[in-house]
Amino acid sequence: MQDILTKRLNRPVNGNRSSVVHEVGATLATTVGLIRTENEDRAISARFYSSKMERYIYFYILSDGMGGMVNGGLAATHTVSMFLSSIIPLIESGIEIDQAIQQSVFSAHQIVSESTNGKGGATLSAIVSHEPGEFFTVNVGDSRIYQCTTSNSIFQITEDDDVKSFLEKLNGIELNSLITKRNGLTKYIGMEGELEVTVESCSALCDLLVISDGISQIGEANLVGLYENKTTDSEFVQRCIHLSNWLGGHDNATAIYASLANLTYHPETTEVTHNCLEVWDCHGYIIIPLAQLPSKGRHPKEKTKKVRKKTAAKKIIKSDKEDSRNDYNLEINQKSLFSSDDVGEISPDNNSVFDEGAGLDLAKIEDNKNNLDK
Known part of the structure; x- marks a missing residue:
């Protein structure tokens, strides 16, 4: 904080x-x-x-x-x-x-x-x-x-x-x-x-x-x-x-x-x-969380300016392809979510910090999921 x-x-x-x-x-x-x-x-x-x-x-x-x-x-x-x-x-x-x-x-x-x-x-x-x-x-x-x-x-x-x-x-x-x-x-x-x-x-x-x-x-x-x-x-x-x-x-x-x-x-x-x-x-x-992670309900629905994030996303895939579809998961580096570089911009409507996408490459994640289905 x-x-x-x-x-x-x-x-x-x-x-x-x-x-x-x-x-x-x-x-x-x-x-x-x-x-x-x-x-x-x-x-x-x-x-x-x-x-x-x-x-x-x-x-x-x-x-x-x-x-x-x-x-x-x-x-x-x-x-x-x-x-x-x-x-x-x-x-x-x-x-x-x-x-x-x-x-x-x-x-x-x-x-x-x-x-x-x-x-x-x-x-x-x-x-x-x-x-x-x-x-x-x-x-x-x-x-x-x-x-x-x-x-x-x-x-x-x-x-x-x-x-x-x-x-x-x-x-x-x-x-x-x-x-x-x-x-x-x-x-x-x-x-x-x-x-x-x-x-x-x-x-x-x-x-x-x-x-x-x-x-x-x-x-x-x-x-x-x-x-x-x-x-x-x-x-x-x-x-x-x-x-x-x-x-x-x-x-x-x-x-x-x-x-x-x-x-x-x-x-x-x-x-x-x-x-x-x-x-x-x-x-x-600005809203600053006192806990490590905010609840989902505090994120605004309106779009705000994008902010630079350092959050890393990793894909975990089991060797068994059948089980991998169910076990597909994302590990998010929680520590970086609220580092000193993670001060979010302010939504003009509801005035709260918005963590837009948490820095994840959503397109790349979607491609990885499609590859699993093949």
Whole structure:
């Protein structure tokens, strides 16, 4: 699962992109900005049905690769993919969700440290919701999570892990514009040494906003003004990234707006897609099986784009020709069905991964069967 997520998240995102996801109540928007040549922000919304808890678990995750360091985009990719691929088996093992979140952050921290040799890093802001009005948050770095209330107000519920915030806590230290502009992180995924992580439990029927620092740089007053005058969630997040560009576009800017009030946590059994993770990003939607093989019922009927497969097919023929007709069989290399190169394209109608033919040469198989009948 991690390999599939990594390949998915490493797709380049150019210009401005946005998407609205009704299934998880999310709106995503991102821009590369006007200065940077690569978008090193990674943002996804996701859900899976927990057999252990008998409910949907929802995730909203943003990571901002640190510019100026080695492979900032890759660090952000590893942060998101490792966090998400780690937390699902932990939840299914029966441990508390807050502990699962903490352990998953440590797993992401370890893989980023190892993959960049301590020379790269990323922020992490994540929301995990398991019940109506109940959610957990975790934040590492200077990406932010805001709570959006029904009274049309917005306020930050996480704390920035940066020099500016650290100095603000100390009495007698006056902040100036130089400190504000030349700000450094005091904590991030992939940093040297131990990482302290705090998971917060929240109870509120509210909307939430997750942003990278490219949006927070537009200023608190502008962010509040955009929120107070929004007509739709999509309009709000798109105005956030546009204002970031209008003010110079010095950094990548990304936002996830999550509306938790109308989410379905306990669906009818017939409506549940078991043993899979559903992921939405600015590229679209993908289903990742959690088991080794998907059930046949999950394949769409509509035709989609063909995808390259490495699956091998072998013919097994017994020496007795009479028995060989009945014993004709195919062995499919199951391992390659969901390797990192096997991320399927998306059906435009029902939005699921389609494994078209599993890479088998059907014409050759038909010829072999005809030869057996002779």
